[in-house]
Amino acid sequence: xxxxxxxxxxxxxxxxxxxxxxxxxxxxxxxxxxxxxxxxxxxxxxxxxxxxxxxxxxxxxxxxxxxxx
Amino acid sequence: xxxxxxxxxxxxxxxxxxxxxxxxxxxxxxxxxxxxxxxxxxxxxxxxxxxxxxxxxxxxxxxxxxxxxxxxxxxxxxxxxxxxxxxxxxxxxxxxxxxxxxxxxxxxxxxxxxxxxxxxxxxxxxxxxxxxxxxxxxxxxxxxxxxxxxxxxxxxxxxxxxxxxxxxxxxxxxxxxxxxxxxxxxxxxxxxxxxxxxxxxxxxxxxxxxxxxxxxxxxxxxxxxxxxxxxxxxxxxxxxxxxxxxxxxxxxxxxxxxxxxxxxxxxxxxxxxxxxxxxxxxxxxxxxxxxxxxxxxxxxxxxxxxxxxxxxxxxxxxxxxxxxxxxxxxxxxxxxxxxxxxxxxxxxxxxxxxxxxxxxxxxxxxxxxxxxxxxxxxxxxxxxxxxxxxxxxxxxxxxxxxxxxxxxxxxxxxxxxxxxxxxxxxxxxxxxxxxxxxxxxxxxxxxxxxxxxxxxxxxxxxxxxxxxxxxxxxxxxxxxxxxxxxxxxxxxxxxxxxxxxxx
Numbered sequence: 382x383x384x385x386x387x388x389x390x391x392x393x394x395x396x397x398x399x400x401x402x403x404x405x406x407x408x409x410x411x412x413x414x415x416x417x418x419x420x421x422x423x424x425x426x427x428x429x430x431x432x433x434x435x436x437x438x439x440x441x442x443x444x445x446x447x448x449x450x
Numbered sequence: 451x452x453x454x455x456x457x458x459x460x461x462x463x464x465x466x467x468x469x470x471x472x473x474x475x476x477x478x479x480x481x482x483x484x485x486x487x488x489x490x491x492x493x494x495x496x497x498x499x500x501x502x503x504x505x506x507x508x509x510x511x512x513x514x515x516x517x518x519x520x521x522x523x524x525x526x527x528x529x530x531x532x533x534x535x536x537x538x539x540x541x542x543x544x545x546x547x548x549x550x551x552x553x554x555x556x557x558x559x560x561x562x563x564x565x566x567x568x569x570x571x572x573x574x575x576x577x578x579x580x581x582x583x584x585x586x587x588x589x590x591x592x593x594x595x596x597x598x599x600x601x602x603x604x605x606x607x608x609x610x611x612x613x614x615x616x617x618x619x620x621x622x623x624x625x626x627x628x629x630x631x632x633x634x635x636x637x638x639x640x641x642x643x644x645x646x647x648x649x650x651x652x653x654x655x656x657x658x659x660x661x662x663x664x665x666x667x668x669x670x671x672x673x674x675x676x677x678x679x680x681x682x683x684x685x686x687x688x689x690x691x692x693x694x695x696x697x698x699x700x701x702x703x704x705x706x707x708x709x710x711x712x713x714x715x716x717x718x719x720x721x722x723x724x725x726x727x728x729x730x731x732x733x734x735x736x737x738x739x740x741x742x743x744x745x746x747x748x749x750x751x752x753x754x755x756x757x758x759x760x761x762x763x764x765x766x767x768x769x770x771x772x773x774x775x776x777x778x779x780x781x782x783x784x785x786x787x788x789x790x791x792x793x794x795x796x797x798x799x800x801x802x803x804x805x806x807x808x809x810x811x812x813x814x815x816x817x818x819x820x821x822x823x824x825x826x827x828x829x830x831x832x833x834x835x836x837x838x839x840x841x842x843x844x845x846x847x848x849x850x851x852x853x854x855x856x857x858x859x860x861x862x863x864x865x866x867x868x869x870x871x872x873x874x875x876x877x878x879x880x881x882x883x884x885x886x887x888x889x890x891x892x893x894x895x896x897x898x899x900x901x902x903x904x905x906x907x908x909x910x911x912x913x914x915x916x917x918x919x920x921x922x923x924x925x926x927x928x929x930x931x932x933x934x935x936x937x938x939x940x941x942x943x944x945x946x947x948x949x950x951x952x953x
Contacts, residue, residue: 396612403616411560416628418619430608442563443623 387417387439392447394419398428406434406447422448477514481529483558483565484510485573488522509565527569528576531557531630534584540595542603549638550595554587555631556622567626583627590618591632600643603634610634 390408398404398421406419421428422437426449434447478484487507508515517524536552558568572579594613595603602609614632622629637644873880 396615402612403619405615415560418615442559442561443628
């Protein structure tokens with residue numbers, strides 16, 4: 382998987398993901414770690430801070446959709 | 451020579467080539483992106499390692515690239531961290547006005563999309579990026595604060611960042627920027643909300659602190675006072691013991707001090723005793739000496755004198771006794787003689803007196819007989835005379851009493867007659883008394899002539915009548931007798947009224 386490919390990467394939640402609120406995940410990309418705005422793949426999910434997630438969708442430039450591992 | 455020239459030319463060519471390459475080769479530093487536009491930069495390449503196509507320009511990050519001068523231009527876009535200061539007045543969810551000073555830290559995103567967005571917007575205005583972000587973010591911050599309460603702003607950092615993402619994320623994406631952090635540096639609180647928020651806790655903490663301090667001080671003071679009391683107790687005990695010991699020391703030292711004078715006094719006493727004994731002995735010696743030197747001679751002398759005196763006395767006594775005997779004998783003789791003479795005289799006198807007394811006694815008896823006889827005779831005569839007088843008096847009194855009784859009876863029957871009789875008896879004296887004033891008159895002149903004379907007479911008569919009545923009243927007082935109304939007898943010796951009289 383290329384370094385700049387987002388989908389499939391494993392990240393860590395740094396801002397609570399819950400309905401109605403934009404969460405934040407840190408994803409290693411391009412040799413560093415970058416913060417992305419995150420939504421949950423299942424709309425009703427609440428993903429607390431610190432949970433490891435997998436990026437399932439990537440909306441450039443800074444938005445991803447994640448799901449709990 | 452030629453070889454050297456050739457070498458120099460080659461060297462020059464190499465140098466020129468290096469310089470040309472150097473002028474065409476651009477390297478992107480780690481914190482910047484090269485934006486290359488111009489010839490052949492529109493290939494749709496998602497190049498690995500940092501180039502992307504289909505943008506009308508090429509973005510190079512983290513590596514070098516060859517740029518053809520004249521047909522391509524290179525711009526550098528900084529990817530450094532930037533910050534924008536924020537200072538806004540806003541209102542919280544509860545309507546409380548706050549002044550907030552904060553800072554937002556952002557950078558251009560590292561992905562090509564963000565770099566492209568940012569490059570399109572800020573490539574020539576990188577200096578003004580802070581101003582732009584400030585303007586954009588002021589509005590976002592106001593919205594963020596409007597969705598929070600003061601307590602949440604202070605405590606709920608998670609919510610702050612979450613709200614920051616939700617409200618500003620999409621907008622910052624448009625600008626190709628990433629907000630790394632939003633920090634609220636200072637909250638200006640004109641209503642004192644925050645201060646008041648903490649006040650109950652502060653008061654509670656202060657209360658607890660004061661209570662704790664007071665308890666601690668109390669405990670400390672109690673401990674101190676207890677310690678002081680114990681110290682005082684110990685001091686007292688120590689003082690008592692010290693005083694006891696001191697008393698013993700004083701006693702001992704006093705005893706010791708007195709031991710010297712005491713022994714000295716004892717020694718002195720002993721000395722005095724011995725001296726006394728010496729003095730006694732001396733006295734005895736003196737006495738003995740005096741006994742020998744004075745008393746014995748004196749005794750002897752006294753004895754001598756006494757003996758002499760006794761002898762003298764005896765002699766004189768003997769002489770006196772002799773004389774006394776002589777005198778006594780003489781006196782006895784004299785007395786005998788006198789006594790004999792006196793006895794003779796007495797006998798003589800006695801005999802004479804007896805004769806005289808006999809004579810007198812006989813004479814007195816005779817005279818007494820005579821006197822007694824005379825007295826008897828006189829007494830008899832006197833008794834007879836007294837009896838006769840008494841009889842006469844009693845008879846006279848009886849007669850007077852009878853007379854008075856008779857007169858009383860008569861008076862009771864006719865007072866006026868009795869009074870008249872008595873007046874008649876006394877009349878001459880009365881008239882004489884009344885006429886006595888006229889006796890001194892030589893000449894009598896009556897100024898009113900005959901009439902005056904008759905008036906004077908009438909007055910005199912009337913006065914005479916008045917005198918009669920007076921007399922009657924006087925007389926009727928003691929005896930009940932009443933003067934007769936003999937005024938009708940015209941008496942010439944009527945008193946004259948004084949005013950008509952002229953001497």
